[in-house]
Amino acid sequence: MSVEILDVIPDKLEYWPGETITGKVILKVKNSSIQSQGIFLNFKGGATVEIMEQVRRMQSGNRRSSTLIEHYAYPNSENLLSITNFLAGDGRTSLTHREGDTTYPFSIQLPSHLVSSYYRISAPIHYRDSGTQCKGQVLYYLEVGMMMAGMAAHVSQKTIAIHAHLDLTTVPETTQAGEAEATKTFCNCWSCCFGCQSGPFILKVRTDKRGYLPGETIAFEVEVRNESGRIIREISAQFIEAATMVGQGKTECAIIPLGEMVVSNQEFRAEDENWRGELVVPMEGTVYPSKLGGGCGIISVEYFIKIVAHANGCGNQDLEVSSSVIIGTCRGGASRVPSAKIKSYLKCKFNRHSSTFIQYFLINK
Structure with missing residues (x-):
């Protein structure tokens, strides 16, 4: 039997x-x-x-x-x-x-x-x-x-x-404009020993709102104020997930690029210039509702558009700025229809360790 x-x-x-x-x-x-x-x-x-x-x-x-x-x-x-x-x-x-x-x-x-x-x-x-x-x-x-x-x-x-449900109409910040700014001064390579600094380089990004659904387009405008004397060879934009994970004894934020990067394909030589572009929010199953809909104490998920200005010169000459966006599942309570095909992440599991462990490996030089 x-x-x-x-x-x-x-x-x-x-x-x-x-x-x-x-x-x-x-x-x-x-x-x-x-x-x-x-x-x-x-x-x-x-x-x-x-x-x-x-x-x-x-x-x-x-x-x-x-x-x-x-x-x-x-x-x-x-x-x-x-x-x-x-x-x-x-x-x-x-x-x-x-x-x-x-x-x-x-x-x-x-x-x-x-x-x-x-x-x-x-x-x-x-x-x-x-x-x-x-x-x-x-x-x-x-x-x-x-x-x-x-x-x-x-x-x-x-x-x-x-x-999870996340109705964007219940989150007041989603209708507000998004804006972020970063500033940097460059060290002139030929005069580093004398501490000579360039004028300021200011990078701003704006969006007309902060709340989006999967598959929607994020229109953004980048404002460059460049008094550094450096040529900005290009500006790139990327949709980013920031997943904060809380382990026992350590917390880390994993930065994960999603979707395709958008590049300006132009140089910025003037003191004041602008660039407009668009990013598409990845589809459901690639993105999740912000903060996973709320209620999880060890995983928190947020989304940003990251703008990076790539300047000519030696060393690290990049300046980046990130503006937060909120990803929801609906507007006004109407649920988005889940896909009929099960998502690949459902098949993923990993083993959990019961305690901290240390392994030693010697690599001869």
Whole structure:
């Protein structure tokens, strides 16, 4: 006697807060009947963060020098939701499941507010460099299993995507104009020893509003006031995600460029010049509602348009300025329709470390 199949099949894989998850659980028993204390169906959600830090240190020995590479992990997790239910039995009383197929329909009412599903990983660290890599995820899943001898058995899971609500009409700042400014003075290379500084270089960016939906166009205007004497060879614009992830003992902000970069393809030689451009907000599934709709304590997501002026000259001659934007899911309460195809981030999972660890590698020089 054995359980051949115990699986949960939801009617769809993407939901909005306040909706009802419906579907069925299929049990197939072969050879003969079996005993259990019931079949449970849970719906769970949680956030996980893992910050990996790599530190490169130099060591000197009697005969040779070497590089010491130390790895540190700062994991963290937060439970966001747990709904438990028994489809058959109560977890205590003995229950007989006869040979053959049995179907259990189910429905689970979602709360009216949930954090958005999310997955992001920052760029990897080169094995010889110091740096950090961040992984963050908000995951929801259905979990079905059978209680046998007081323990969960035949457990299987099915991931569900949650699209959090963020109505832009409820956030007053979204209708306000966006504006940011940065200033820099350059050191003249031929007179660095004398501390000679150039005149100021001022970079401003403006947008007519701050709130946008996925797929919309952000029109921006860049104002350049250049008294530095340097030629600005070009200006670039990029849509940026800033994901703040809170590990146990360390907090990092991962900066992730999204979409295509826009470049001015012109030089700026005059003291006062302007450049107008457009950026397209990536589609849903690539971007998420700002702050993931709110309510997550270890992952916070914000968006910016980053403007970089690239000046001629030696050293770091770039000046950048970032203006924040707010990404929502609707205006006026009408929900955007989720795509029929499940997002790729739902398939992503990563292992969590229970404690900080250190690994040592010696690289001979």
